[in-house]
Amino acid sequence: MDKAGEFVSIRWVLAGILVGIVAGLWINRVDGAEMPAFEVVVLCGDLFIRLLRMVIVPLVMTSLISAAAGLDTRHLGRLGAITLSYYLSTTLLAAGLGLVVVNLLDPGLGAVLQPVRTPEVLLQERPPSFMDLIRNLVPANPIDSLARTDMLQIITFSLILGIALNLMGERGRTVRQFVEEVLALSMVVVRWILRLLPFGVAFLLMRTIGQAGADAFVPLAKYMGAVLGGLAVHGFVVLPVLVWLLGKCPPWRFFAGIYQAMLTALSTSSSAATLPVTMRAVEDNLQVRPHISRFSIPIGATVNMDGTALYEAVAALFIAQVYGVELTFAQQIIVLFTATLAAIGAAGIPSAGLFTMVIVLQSVGLPLEGIGLILAVDRILDMFRTMVNVEGDAGGAVIMNRIAGR
Numbered sequence: 001m002d003k004a005g006e007f008v009s010i011r012w013v014l015a016g017i018l019v020g021i022v023a024g025l026w027i028n029r030v031d032g033a034e035m036p037a038f039e040v041v042v043l044c045g046d047l048f049i050r051l052l053r054m055v056i057v058p059l060v061m062t063s064l065i066s067a068a069a070g071l072d073t074r075h076l077g078r079l080g081a082i083t084l085s086y087y088l089s090t091t092l093l094a095a096g097l098g099l100v101v102v103n104l105l106d107p108g109l110g111a112v113l114q115p116v117r118t119p120e121v122l123l124q125e126r127p128p129s130f131m132d133l134i135r136n137l138v139p140a141n142p143i144d145s146l147a148r149t150d151m152l153q154i155i156t157f158s159l160i161l162g163i164a165l166n167l168m169g170e171r172g173r174t175v176r177q178f179v180e181e182v183l184a185l186s187m188v189v190v191r192w193i194l195r196l197l198p199f200g201v202a203f204l205l206m207r208t209i210g211q212a213g214a215d216a217f218v219p220l221a222k223y224m225g226a227v228l229g230g231l232a233v234h235g236f237v238v239l240p241v242l243v244w245l246l247g248k249c250p251p252w253r254f255f256a257g258i259y260q261a262m263l264t265a266l267s268t269s270s271s272a273a274t275l276p277v278t279m280r281a282v283e284d285n286l287q288v289r290p291h292i293s294r295f296s297i298p299i300g301a302t303v304n305m306d307g308t309a310l311y312e313a314v315a316a317l318f319i320a321q322v323y324g325v326e327l328t329f330a331q332q333i334i335v336l337f338t339a340t341l342a343a344i345g346a347a348g349i350p351s352a353g354l355f356t357m358v359i360v361l362q363s364v365g366l367p368l369e370g371i372g373l374i375l376a377v378d379r380i381l382d383m384f385r386t387m388v389n390v391e392g393d394a395g396g397a398v399i400m401n402r403i404a405g406r
């Protein structure tokens, strides 16, 4: 009953994508985004995302508590250390790949761009200090963290509860069982939501493509090419090869197992909203053991963003090129690290990477107004970088499943 066969078939999802793209292009042509009927498209897309977001908090909490409560505590430490090191290395690798691509293609050299006014909210953005980041890991009020869906704080709180439950042994049996049941319950709801995937994908694509004016793309085509090219190399070469070598899962099997998660990421532009789908996909289709996926997927969806790191590196250098600023090798190394940090700090929600870009630009003294240059195409690039972010999380789970022992 609880089988992979219950997943919606790829034909339906592809049909949803096709309808979304064709209808989106048509809406864009006839300026349909201004029409009252477009509100219905926006509403249906929103409903789908809200349904996914509805299950994130119970799912993340119960997954992590049950993973931490069920594992031998020494094993938990090892799994945590390997998972975080793997995520950090691939994110750095992605940012490095972004730097290589942008240096090879020089998309900003000689670009004549109409500056777009950068929204005030972006200019006022102050990057959090390292101390703030550490402070924010610990929730002062867990209920408040749950209400705000502050994923990092939820992760800390859930891990602490899980370890405590683990140490309580027999005495904690009822609570443990309760957590397991809430988790199973959340998964049932996820399965229902998944049935709506073809519709969700269609409405969300219709909305994004319908709103994005195609005219905005022309002057930024080279920049888009650099980001998409880098993402393609990372998503179709680097990650699948790593999963193959380290996780012993061949690329065709890997992609066939996670395509629904990747397409959900593409249409929602949110790793957090996609989390329930990613978890089901790796468990049901790639046979990742539940205690591994329950641990690595929620943490991955929050901190592991390869696509975002790559995009931040390309965008920062593109902005420098347009402003005629030549960044030295040392400055590019700073971009490498700050792009990685900006990706880790970005929340798994649409356009989060645009906000954390401030960290990268400030680190090498580039004007924040530069963000205005890339704003027009950000929504589209967000779709693809989120897809790579989610692929990275799933790949991590497959690899952990193989190398992290029992």
Ligand code: ASP
Pocket: 269, 270, 271, 272, 305, 307, 308, 346, 347, 348, 349, 350, 351, 352, 353, 354, 382, 385, 386, 389
């Ligand atoms: N939308 C991305 C995600 O959810 C984050 C970003 O803006 O790069 O993974």
